[in-house]
Every structure is written in C-alpha cells, then in structure tokens.
Amino acid sequence: MRAPAALLCHSFLLQLAAYIVRPTSAYRAIELGVDPSLVGLIAASFALIPLVVAVAIGRWNDRGHVGPSLAIGGALMAGAGLGIHLWSKGLTSLLIWNAVVGLGHLLAVVGQQTLVAQLGRERLDSAFGTYTFAASLGQAAAPLVLAAVGGSAVLPDTRLLFAIYTGTCVVLLVVTPLLSHAGKEDRGPGGDQSLRSALRVPRATRRTMTGAMLLSMLVLAAIDLIQVYLPALGVEREIPSATIGVLLAVRAAATMASRLGLARLAARVGRTRLTYISTIAAGAAVGALAAPAPVVVSGALLAVAGFALGIGQPLSMAIVTAAAPPGTTSTWLALRLSGNRVGQSLVPAALSAFTAGIGTGGIFVITGIGLLGTAATARILIADDP
Structure with missing residues (x-):
C-alpha cells in the first residue's frame, strides 16, 4: 500500500473510532443516570489534555518524529478503549478515559496533517480536501454503526x-507502520529553532492565521455539539437511536460531498470568500435545528x-499551511488544533451550564449565532487570496 493510500485509510479509521466513542459516551452517561446538562463535559474532557500539549507535539513532529506520534496516538486510543469498555462506571x-482518547487522537491527527502538508504542498486545497474526505467517510460510517447496534431502542x-x-483502534495500529516511515527525516530548515522563533511571523500573516484558527475552532465545536447534543435531543423528543444515527x-455524508469537490469549489469562489460564505450557511442551518420539525x-x-461545515476545516488547514514559514x-x-481544543473544551462546558435553562434545542440556536459571528470575524482577519 502506497503511503498516500495508507494515510487515507488511517484517517478513515481514526475518525470512525472517534465518532463511535463520543456519542456512545454520551449514551453511557445517560444510561448511568448522569444529568443531561452535564453531557457537554464529555466533549470538553476529550479536548482537555490536547489543549495543553498540542503545540509541543507540533514542534516534536517538525523535528522529524511523525512516526512515533502516529504510533503512540493509536496505542493510547486503543488502551483507552479497553479502559472505557471495562471501567466506565460513572x-x-x-x-x-475520554481525555486519554483525546490525547491519542491529537497525536495521530498532528502526524497525519504533517504528512498531508508534505505530500500536497503544491495543491493544498486538493490534498487537504481528499484527506478530510477520508476523515468524513469515517464520520459517516460511525453513525451507521450506531444505528445498526441501536436499532429501534x-x-x-x-x-x-x-x-x-x-477493535477499530487495533486495526488503526496495524495500519500505522505502513505510513509511519513517511516524513521521518523530512525536516524543514526551521525544524530545530525555538518555539518562540517558530511562532514569530509578520503581523499580516498572524492576522490570517488567527482568523483561520478561529473559524476552524468554531466549526469543529459546532460539529462536536451536533454529535453530542443530537442524541440528547433524540432522547428528549423520543426519537429512536437508529434514526439519530441516520x-x-x-450530516457526515454531506460533509464528505463538500470535501470531494473542494479544490474546484475553492478555485471558482476563492479560498477566503468560501470560508466565510460556508460558515454563514452553516450557522443558519444549525440554528434552525432547534425548531420542532419532522425528521425529514x-x-x-x-x-x-x-456540507457547509465540511468546507471550513480543510480550507483552514490549507490557509495555515500556506502561510507557515518553512520548518x-x-x-x-498543532496550534490550530490547540485552538480547536479550546473550542471543544470551553464551548461545550459553557453551554452545559445553560442547558437546563434554554433546553437542548437552545444549544443549537446559540451555536448557530456563534458561527455567524465567526464568519464576520474571519472576513475581517483573513487576507484575500493572492
């Protein structure tokens, strides 16, 4: 198996595993009698450790340790799976265990994205679009697993x-050696410089990076909130878990479709314009989910x-990669991922405090408003396409 094919397979398995365990953890919490207002803490715990160590892991990968990052990440996720399966009583x-899953996921994702940046430097939109397509394929398969297991219950x-x-994490570990050699010796000229020097960039570049990271943070937080709160909304409205899985x-299939044609879409609309237009559309759709409506x-x-949320992640990766100095x-x-983890930890935790007052549907309204505000901010910060 060639490295790019192995990388896409690895991306698929990683997201399949993550998107199985996270809604399942929400269901387990409800099963154990945990107050639904605290379910958001599970999403926050996934992001807690990565929030602290993401940048250090990024420097480690820049110094040529992509293989170990991938291997350790997979091992942590598999170990946490065993732990959460046997010892999750409260x-x-x-x-x-979700915090350990989050750390393993971060190590694997940083390794994956480093390889994508190396393999697709000349066609970033296409490279990150294909990579995230494989990831969204895993995200689409996970709810189908949930539906098959849950049935009408x-x-x-x-x-x-x-x-x-x-079991999925074990297969992930089997695939890892097929790509762990890639990038091992591929250091940029800035790979050995200090963290402070690595982060020193022109002001305009920093503004663009900040806008891309902010957009990425809110888009991913919105996806996570859908994953966690849609099952809770289903329980609240007595919708079968199989229907929630579908x-x-x-959502995941639509994300997949947007990423498959991302390069052509970005070329036609423009990378920068596409980022904020898609975020506006996402905000409107997510907010509308709060209204009682037929399942269709x-x-x-x-x-x-x-579809709209699927665009923000790969384009933010492309923007950051294109703007980053060599090495x-x-x-x-990784700093972008750290920003993502801020959104994944603070946003669900903050919203959990308001769930009792505004209801599960109100979470979707607030998320939609947040996406609209993010689109406006990104429009100001991100530099126009050259």
Whole structure:
C-alpha cells in the first residue's frame, strides 16, 4: 500500500473510532443516570489534555518524529478503549478515559496533517480536501454503526459499541507502520529553532492565521455539539437511536460531498470568500435545528449544515499551511488544533451550564449565532487570496 493510500485509510479509521466513542459516551452517561446538562463535559474532557500539549507535539513532529506520534496516538486510543469498555462506571471515569482518547487522537491527527502538508504542498486545497474526505467517510460510517447496534431502542448497547471502537483502534495500529516511515527525516530548515522563533511571523500573516484558527475552532465545536447534543435531543423528543444515527450519517455524508469537490469549489469562489460564505450557511442551518420539525426537515437542515461545515476545516488547514514559514508547518497546524481544543473544551462546558435553562434545542440556536459571528470575524482577519 502506497503511503498516500495508507494515510487515507488511517484517517478513515481514526475518525470512525472517534465518532463511535463520543456519542456512545454520551449514551453511557445517560444510561448511568448522569444529568443531561452535564453531557457537554464529555466533549470538553476529550479536548482537555490536547489543549495543553498540542503545540509541543507540533514542534516534536517538525523535528522529524511523525512516526512515533502516529504510533503512540493509536496505542493510547486503543488502551483507552479497553479502559472505557471495562471501567466506565460513572461520569468521572468517562471523563478520564475520554481525555486519554483525546490525547491519542491529537497525536495521530498532528502526524497525519504533517504528512498531508508534505505530500500536497503544491495543491493544498486538493490534498487537504481528499484527506478530510477520508476523515468524513469515517464520520459517516460511525453513525451507521450506531444505528445498526441501536436499532429501534432509544438507548443502544453501549458495551458492544465500546468493543467495536476498541477493535477499530487495533486495526488503526496495524495500519500505522505502513505510513509511519513517511516524513521521518523530512525536516524543514526551521525544524530545530525555538518555539518562540517558530511562532514569530509578520503581523499580516498572524492576522490570517488567527482568523483561520478561529473559524476552524468554531466549526469543529459546532460539529462536536451536533454529535453530542443530537442524541440528547433524540432522547428528549423520543426519537429512536437508529434514526439519530441516520441523521448523524446525513450530516457526515454531506460533509464528505463538500470535501470531494473542494479544490474546484475553492478555485471558482476563492479560498477566503468560501470560508466565510460556508460558515454563514452553516450557522443558519444549525440554528434552525432547534425548531420542532419532522425528521425529514431535520435531515435536510443537517445536510446543509454538514456540507457547509465540511468546507471550513480543510480550507483552514490549507490557509495555515500556506502561510507557515518553512520548518514550522506542524507547529502551526498543532496550534490550530490547540485552538480547536479550546473550542471543544470551553464551548461545550459553557453551554452545559445553560442547558437546563434554554433546553437542548437552545444549544443549537446559540451555536448557530456563534458561527455567524465567526464568519464576520474571519472576513475581517483573513487576507484575500493572492
């Protein structure tokens, strides 16, 4: 298997595993009697450790340690799967194991994105579009697993789902050696400089980086909130878990479609303009999910939201990679991921405090408003296409 094919397979498996374990953790929490207002803490725990160590991992990858980053990440995710399968008896243990999953996921993602940046430097939109297409394929498959296991029950068999997650992580580890050699010796001229020097860039570049990272942060937080709160909304409205699984798959499939044709779309509309237009569309669709509506209408809204949300992530990667000085690509990509983890930890935790007052539907309204504000900010900060 050639390195690019192995990389796409690795990306698929990584996201399949992550998108199985996270809604399953939400279901397990509800199963254990945890107050629904605290479910957002599970999403926050996934981001907690990565929030602190992301940039250090990025520098480590810039120094040529892509292979170990991928291997350790997969091992942590598999180990956490065993732990969460056998020893998740309450909210505290769920939070701890999800934090370990988050760290392993970060190590693997930084390694993957470093390889993509190296392999696709001349065609960033296409390279990151294809990479994230494989990731969204995994995201689409995960809810179908959830639907198959859950059937018509409101609460699925979480033990079986955690076992499937662990098995997926084991396969991920098997695939890792096929690509871990790639990039091992590919250091840029700035790979050995200090972190402070690596982060020293012109003001205009910093503004563009900030805008891209902010957009990426809110887009990913919105996707996470859909993953966590749509099951909670399903329980609240007595929607079967199988139906929720199909709705989540619709979101992921639409995301996949947008990424498959991303290079052509960006070339026609312009990379910068496309980032904020797509975020506006996502904000409107996500906010509308709060309204009581037939399942078909919710599916249509999730399709629009999924298509629009799928654009922000790969384009923000392309913007950051294009702007990063040589030898600092992994560091800046990791800093972008660190920003993502800020959104994944602070946004769900903050919204959890308001869930009791505004209801699960209100979470979607606030998320939609946040996306609209992010689109306006990105329009100001990100430099126009050259």
